[in-house]
Amino acid sequence: MQVEVGPDDPRLGDYVRLRESSLRRSLESERGLFIAEGEKVIRRAVEAGHRPRSFLLAPRWLPGLADVLARWPDVPVYVVDEAVAEQVTGFHVHRGALASLHRGDLPPLADLLALDRVVVLEDVVDHTNVGAVLRSAAGLGWQGALLSPRCADPLYRRAVKVSMGAVFSLPWTRLPGWREAPGLLADAGFTTVALTLADDSEDLDRVAARLVGGKVAVLMGTEGAGLSDHWASSATVRARIPMRAGIDSLNVAAAAAIACYALAPRSAS
Amino acid sequence: MQVEVGPDDPRLGDYVRLRESSLRRSLESERGLFIAEGEKVIRRAVEAGHRPRSFLLAPRWLPGLADVLARWPDVPVYVVDEAVAEQVTGFHVHRGALASLHRGDLPPLADLLALDRVVVLEDVVDHTNVGAVLRSAAGLGWQGALLSPRCADPLYRRAVKVSMGAVFSLPWTRLPGWREAPGLLADAGFTTVALTLADDSEDLDRVAARLVGGKVAVLMGTEGAGLSDHWASSATVRARIPMRAGIDSLNVAAAAAIACYALAPRSAS
Incomplete structure (x- = not known):
């Protein structure tokens, strides 16, 4: 489900300031999420059973991940240009594709x-x-x-x-x-x-x-x-x-x- | 030789924007220098025979490196606080001590x-x-x-x-x-x-x-x-x-x- 967003949209809250490790540690554990970066890693995360919360993608990554996105029609896909991605995350996202996923339970x-x-x-x-x-x-x-x-x-x-x-x-x-x-x-x-x-x-x-x-x-x-x-x-x-x-x-x-x-x-x- | 400098001082030119790898690659090869970070690494570089061009240190690193600095009395030591170091280099210098050294020749x-x-x-x-x-x-x-x-x-x-x-x-x-x-x-x-x-x-x-x-x-x-x-x-x-x-x-x-x-x-x- 593609969603239009600007850099200050609160729905991008999972992706903010990815380089600030102490902020990220508390944010990710509170919300029970983690971030996967790059098409290959995102694909492996969902194949391993992690349920996506949302995707943050530059437009050119849409075709490559189309099958993954189709499996989760209700999950928001935030399509932004790389400048907006950089503004939100605080760094240049080399691979242009991010996903926020639920952690799920660890094995016993x-x-x-x-x-x-x-x-x-x-x-x-x-x-x-x-x-x-x-x-x-x-x-x-x-x-x-x-x-x-x-x-x-x-x-x-x-x-x-x-x-x-x-x-x-x-x-x-x-x-x-x-x-x-x-x-x-x-x-x-x-x-x-x-x-x-x-x-x-x-x-x-x-x-x-x-x-x-x-x-x-x-x-x-x-x-x-x-x-x-x-x-x-x-x-x-x-x-x-x-x-x-x-x-x-x-x-x-x-x-x-x-x-x-x-x-x-x-x-x- | 301790030297007072501000963040825009051209004498800090060896240390600018350390995270920009393409800029750094050309700058370092043109000037024949490289950067060592942290007391231990700086010490190893000079012990291996690399001649320092200058040091950029937070004040608290002066005592620990005093013997190294004393060996090179004519080499400028730029003593700056960590905010200035960050402004010059573009990132937080965790170890608070940088040196610029001559590359020297590679072994045949x-x-x-x-x-x-x-x-x-x-x-x-x-x-x-x-x-x-x-x-x-x-x-x-x-x-x-x-x-x-x-x-x-x-x-x-x-x-x-x-x-x-x-x-x-x-x-x-x-x-x-x-x-x-x-x-x-x-x-x-x-x-x-x-x-x-x-x-x-x-x-x-x-x-x-x-x-x-x-x-x-x-x-x-x-x-x-x-x-x-x-x-x-x-x-x-x-x-x-x-x-x-x-x-x-x-x-x-x-x-x-x-x-x-x-x-x-x-x-x-």
Whole structure:
């Protein structure tokens, strides 16, 4: 349903000031929405079952998304030129297409604990890193992700974008608390592998060679501080990626890619 | 040498509109400068031998950088409050410290070709990806990087920042041309490993198991298109990271981290 609007129209309220992350965090959680950017990502969001609240499109994106819009005839489609989009959102919308979607419910924790390969993030607060980790995990055949309460929101626009939509295809949910997380995973039958440079850590390759089959959860902490002592010491095994002396630790997204590759379920070769 | 300046002072010309990448690219190449952001990165740049042109600092950063400034008594230090810094640069400078430095000369190609483990990037045009690849390569013990003529500039502010200064510690240079690059590497004695999802590629693990010692160059292309057919087919071997069906390729920075990990020189274990 195409609707004419100007830049100050209150119906564009879902899209205001997309670069102001603290404003957006409270606005999106209050209204239970998130923003998808670009035709491909919008398409993946609706295909994953997220119900659109509205679309904000430059005219040239109408044909490409016609089938999506037709599935939701009652959802408003705000067609604006790129200058108006920029005035509302506060930045140049490179891909010219935005959608506001309902968050819906996260899957229950029990569904995630029933899987065989899950990534577990402790306090990764950067949206780019969360999105990048989920993309790599999905691409490398992991089945789900668990996030500590303080992790950044995977449905934040930047995380969605960096994940290339993996935040929709890879099941994920929040852990109910931080302290009890390692115990929860152990009770569910996971071998927990903590990624850490701690002195008692083993080379990741050796850990990977021992882990044949079974349920595996890899635990990664925020960069800078890395995993907490509590999570690292509670894990079944501590694994390190061999690093060159004197170099800062890898970015958490790079470390996650390596760990998901090294610990992925392998067919016998 | 502390200098008083206002926001419109022409002496701040090195720092204007840092978010406008096309303006910055021409300005920085014309003047032979690059911008380092944050105390840690500035420190690494000067320690790596880059000569500062000037500093732009909020007052609270003066003590922390006092030793660096003392080494360059004739270099102007523009002390401004954060509002002025924002007015000049066009964004909020989170770390409150900027430096403009001379680029200096890149190392000769022959120096890079004499190494044993180099990463070779073909047309990776995103600064974030270039910075992330160099950071992972340095952290995982690779010795240098070669960039095709169209790759993004590792000394662009965003690349420098994402690399955590690895663009200063890891030797890198430009390839003189695109077409002859695979031949150059072969002539220099490298086994060239092309990262590709081409049909005739082998699992990366198998390739890694065969490569014991010797000179190794890993070739990676831009995401989206991936490596060109020319580079992929000219390489000694084509390696693939096993991916889950239906998932987009990994981000090039994630793929690079995995390849640098899998093909890193290993001590016998």
